[in-house]
Amino acid sequence: MHLSDILRAPKVVLHDHLDGGLRPATIIELAREYGYGLLPTEDPAALAVWFRDAADSGSLERYLETFAHTCAVMQTREALERIAAECAEDLAADGVVYAEIRYAPEQHLERGLTLDEVVEAVNAGFREGERRSGQKITVRALLTGMRHTDRSLEIAGLTVAHRDRGVAGFDIAGGEIGNPPARHLPAFQHLKRHNCHFTIHAGEAVGAESIHEAVQICGAERIGHGVRITDDITVHDDGTATLGRLAEYVRDNRIALEVCPTSNLQTGAAKDYATHPIDLLRRLGFRVTLNTDNRLVSGTTMSQEFGHMAEAFGYGPEVFEELTVAAVESAFLPLPERRRLIDEVVRPGYAALR
Ligand SMILES: [Zn+2]
Numbered sequence: 001m002h003l004s005d006i007l008r009a010p011k012v013v014l015h016d017h018l019d020g021g022l023r024p025a026t027i028i029e030l031a032r033e034y035g036y037g038l039l040p041t042e043d044p045a046a047l048a049v050w051f052r053d054a055a056d057s058g059s060l061e062r063y064l065e066t067f068a069h070t071c072a073v074m075q076t077r078e079a080l081e082r083i084a085a086e087c088a089e090d091l092a093a094d095g096v097v098y099a100e101i102r103y104a105p106e107q108h109l110e111r112g113l114t115l116d117e118v119v120e121a122v123n124a125g126f127r128e129g130e131r132r133s134g135q136k137i138t139v140r141a142l143l144t145g146m147r148h149t150d151r152s153l154e155i156a157g158l159t160v161a162h163r164d165r166g167v168a169g170f171d172i173a174g175g176e177i178g179n180p181p182a183r184h185l186p187a188f189q190h191l192k193r194h195n196c197h198f199t200i201h202a203g204e205a206v207g208a209e210s211i212h213e214a215v216q217i218c219g220a221e222r223i224g225h226g227v228r229i230t231d232d233i234t235v236h237d238d239g240t241a242t243l244g245r246l247a248e249y250v251r252d253n254r255i256a257l258e259v260c261p262t263s264n265l266q267t268g269a270a271k272d273y274a275t276h277p278i279d280l281l282r283r284l285g286f287r288v289t290l291n292t293d294n295r296l297v298s299g300t301t302m303s304q305e306f307g308h309m310a311e312a313f314g315y316g317p318e319v320f321e322e323l324t325v326a327a328v329e330s331a332f333l334p335l336p337e338r339r340r341l342i343d344e345v346v347r348p349g350y351a352a353l354r
């Protein structure tokens with residue numbers, strides 16, 4: 001598949017962090033404006049390389065450290081609006097037609113914004129970015145509770161309060177080790193009581209037991225990453241596989257895995273693209289979606305993720321269409337909107353490529 005075709009192909013991203021996808025030049029400008037002096041360099045290209053190198057350390061914990069710099073410049077209404085608008089523009093320019101962008105409101109309170117003001121600013125930015133992109137993209141926010149803090153119930157409440165104004169669901173993120181999802185059970189129960197969508201980062205640094213807890217104890221509709229579901233799958237020498245009860249449950253209930261290959265390589269959750277479990281999981285019938293996780297920190301885009309998969313597994317338009325439709329079907333959007341996206345945007349977009 002040619003790069004120009006990959007760029008033109010309609011893409012959907014369900015797992016992308018707002019604070020992991022800033023433009024390097026924007027970080028530098030905002031750091032100057034707000035007097036943040038801890039950036040490793042003031043050259044945009046060098047800063048992009050620095051992020052990627054820092055994230056390449058092979059540890060999830062170190063990968064997460066890079067966010068101190070991005071969050072430092074995301075503390076005012078203007079900065080949040082600008083960053084959200086640029087996020088929508090950058091995704092649209094990459095051929096993304098629908099995106100769910102997540103961030104943790106509690107990380108943007110250092111200069112006096114309230115949680116509600118943070119959400120309002122980001123939503124306003126997304127609307128502005130959609131407008132500037134000629135409405136070629138629709139963006140929804142997912143509000144994230146941090147695993148290591150105790151504000152998840154509050155953030156779940158915030159999600160419910162803003163659900164009709166651009167917020168589509170909830171997530172928990174941050175260091176997985178020592179912070180199992182069930183620690184945040186009250187948040188998930190609150191969302192359930194209010195019929196609200198949520199996904200959970202699980203099965204990235206910790207194995208199948210984390211996915212089990214996320215799905216069976218907490219009730220996650222999707223799993224962020226989830227690649228370590230392979231702990232519950234035995235692949236035999238002849239290529240056939242035997243699934244454990246959990247893997248079978250996740251597959252049979254069409255629980256979407258938000259797979260982020262480049263990010264997995266950086267955090268050590270996978271060794272290389274060629275042996276990344278995404279292809280095995282797809283062939284076994286799991287509902288697999290392809291995602292960026294952190295575009296700046298991982299030095300990636302949706303088109304680049306498509307390119308890596310094309311190279312590693314020979315994927316062409318048929319498989320990318322399948323992955324994109326799976327992503328729309330798993331989106332936290334009302335069913336009529338998902339159907340419209342598939343019938344009027346995704347299917348015709350791929351038909352035009354053939
Ligand atoms: Zn993530």
